[in-house]
Amino acid sequence: MCIIHILSRTERKTVMKAAIVQGAGQAPIYGDFAEPVPSSGENRITVTAAAISHVVKSRASGNHYSSSGQFPFVVGIDGVGRLDDGRRVYFVLPKAPHGSMAERTVVSSRQCLALPDELDDVTAAAIANPGMSSWAAYKERAKLKAGESVLVNGATGTAGRLAVQIAKHLGAKKVIATARNAEALKSLAALGADVTIPLVEDGAALEDAFKEQFADGVDVVIDYLWGQSAERLLIAGAKAGADAVPIRFVQIGSASGSDITLPSAALRSSAIELMGSGLGSVPRDRFVRCISELLQATIPGGFEIAATSVPLSEVEQAWPKDDSTRRTVFTVGVHNS
Structure with missing residues (x-):
């Protein structure tokens, strides 16, 4: 009994809350998923905000050309969060099966971008x-x-x-x-x-x-x-x-x-x-550079975008309500607004 108790406590420490797609054509559910473990050259990120997009929806359904076809996985291709050292970053294309709509994720260090101080988490996640x-x-x-x-x-x-x-x-x-x-x-x-x-x-x-x-x-x-x-x-x-x-x-x-x-x-x-123009038509490093340029220009350029922030725990209710007129941004933990 003692051994079982120890394993159970260890297992609880290695899971996190996330929006999970269990199978093709299924909407994400809010549940427990294994914690990501970073490898060399990767960053672990504590996520604060991640948005729904057409690509995210299409990948979740299994219909997008970049979908892996492997289930279950955490939905979301990009977001905003903090590195273990506290730096605030935008990140893109987490390592499968982990995604951005989770408490934590893992991303190549080359796909993490420092954010301007004046650009808040929700806007950055919405506009990227x-x-x-x-x-x-x-x-x-x-x-x-x-x-x-x-x-x-x-x-x-x-x-x-x-x-x-x-x-x-x-x-x-x-x-x-x-x-x-x-x-x-x-x-x-x-x-x-x-x-x-x-x-x-x-x-x-x-x-x-x-x-x-x-x-x-x-x-x-x-x-x-x-x-x-x-x-x-x-x-x-x-x-x-x-x-x-x-x-x-x-x-x-x-x-x-x-x-x-x-x-x-x-x-x-x-x-x-x-x-x-899309994933595959432009090398990944140049796409990341484009996102960096966009984020740096957002405040000086006065770019406007409509967004609604929703706690990640409400993903099952908010997912079907998303449309093309406003960005639905899921927030995780504490975020600046």
Whole structure:
């Protein structure tokens, strides 16, 4: 009996609270998970904040291309916390099966970034992933130059709203914003959008609106939707022909569908450069550098993001309520706000 009692006490010391995915298609549950043990070159982090994102949801469901397919695991790909020496850091891509939505996690020391003192934990956790999506697309893929024009397709979600703000911060001369929600589009002028285009059902009218902008010159398209609006954008850009500037079209998300039908002539008859931006398209160290640049620019750039903080213990209730209009940030223990 004494031996059993000792083992039980030891076992209790090696578990922590976490949001755990037990199997494909299952939502996370709040429960006990084995404590992570850092190896050489890794940091143990006491987590304070971690946010839900489209990537996090997709990986949790097992549908994302970067999913390991191994269960159970702790959900979450990034967050904010403190190292054992007390330093406050943002971290990304913990070592599986550990994730960011737990009391503690383990991450390569190269994937931990010091945070500006003025940037609070919840904002840092909320903005890193959606902001990085456009920052990396602009800097690493499109090579955006000051004075160029940008079109953000799908600009009313958290990532799209940041894409508008970041384009202006990086020196875009003109920012065109599109979205399916015409009412939400109206708020984007205050964030830097010079032109807004509702994605209306009338295909001919929508193509005409796109062609008018391409005729004036669009250098970079950042696409969060794919699907039919992306088809029309690409075709309108191709029809603008040789009189228009070359277009760098960067595909990031697929909120409107995973497939499109694109005539081959649209690429042969134009100077469109079609590329993607995501995990795998940019080396990991450069993605981390993009996040660092974004976090350093958040306060000076005045970037705005809507976020709701929720205790991690309420993950089962909050998970299904998350949507694209606000970031749900789970908090663990004491955090600064």
